[in-house]
Amino acid sequence: MAWGSSNNFAESHTQASLLGDKVKFSGSEKYTVSINGVEYNPVRTSDVWAACGIWDDNMKLVRTFPRNGPPIGESAFLRCGMEKWGYRHIKARHMNDWKRVAAYAGSYNWRDFADWAIEQVLIAPYATNYSATHDMWNYRAPLVIRDNNGNVIKRYRPLVAVANADSNIITAFPRR
Template identity: 35%
Template sequence: MHRNTQWGDHEPHETHHRCLDRSDDSRRDRFRANSFAQQVWGACGISTPEDKVVAKYSKARLTCGNTGYGFRHIQTKHGEEWQGLAAIENRNWRDIADMAISKSLDTPDLVVPQGARTCYSGQIYLVNHVNGQIAKTVEPTVIVDNGVIVTAFPGGKCRA
């Protein structure tokens, strides 16, 4: 039996959505559609501990964190950037951030060690669902430290 839980301390459930992923940059006219799991992120209230897990990914977990790392940092420092991208697909910023983090960690295009941290980047495409055309290409950056996501933002791409 599948329960749809959005709030509380329940494990996030998985649903699926599609994003376009270029499998070979040398063939610019060929795109391969990949499914990335979209999960409902756990809630981070005012008194929620920093180490509460919001979402789990293949190489790291997103915790509530604080203004310097984790969900609270991403929401405060990069939420408007993610929302701008989400508007393209008429979605919530967390859906686009989740897709980008998933892509970057599961099938990164670039992995750059940065001391104790590692930077992951994986190109995603945002589609205008009215006309079916790719509206924007983004190379998000995800920084991980000891299995915990420090930050995730839409642009920048990891620098070698």
């Protein structure tokens, strides 16, 4: 069965365990995922990401995100990019990372979950730092996964890196 082809929440979780997750799921378990107190809702309407075809320009805009951390008042731009930055980089290097975390939230689409997480991190970052070496801003916020009883079972600190010069998103991934 292809990832995302199931409409069954428990099957989604079983797939997550096949992807290397050590947590065992039963059909009755339900998890909540939040960043800065904002819970992910798998049926929410997310902004549509523009497609990045094989012939599309690296600078094609996929999505514009609001950004509240420094530099204040600027947006961050997810562009098609290439191997080392943008959507193509995130898909090639971090798609499976997002899939694993998204499965806890009952999301069948890694892009919808990544969209929500990137937006939350950029709207209300817990930590922001500037890397002069790479001329980029790094944004982080705590992502918490809780079981039915409210117990924290996993914590992540998603990182979103944005180039200082042009505000393009370099990478985004749910690091531990």
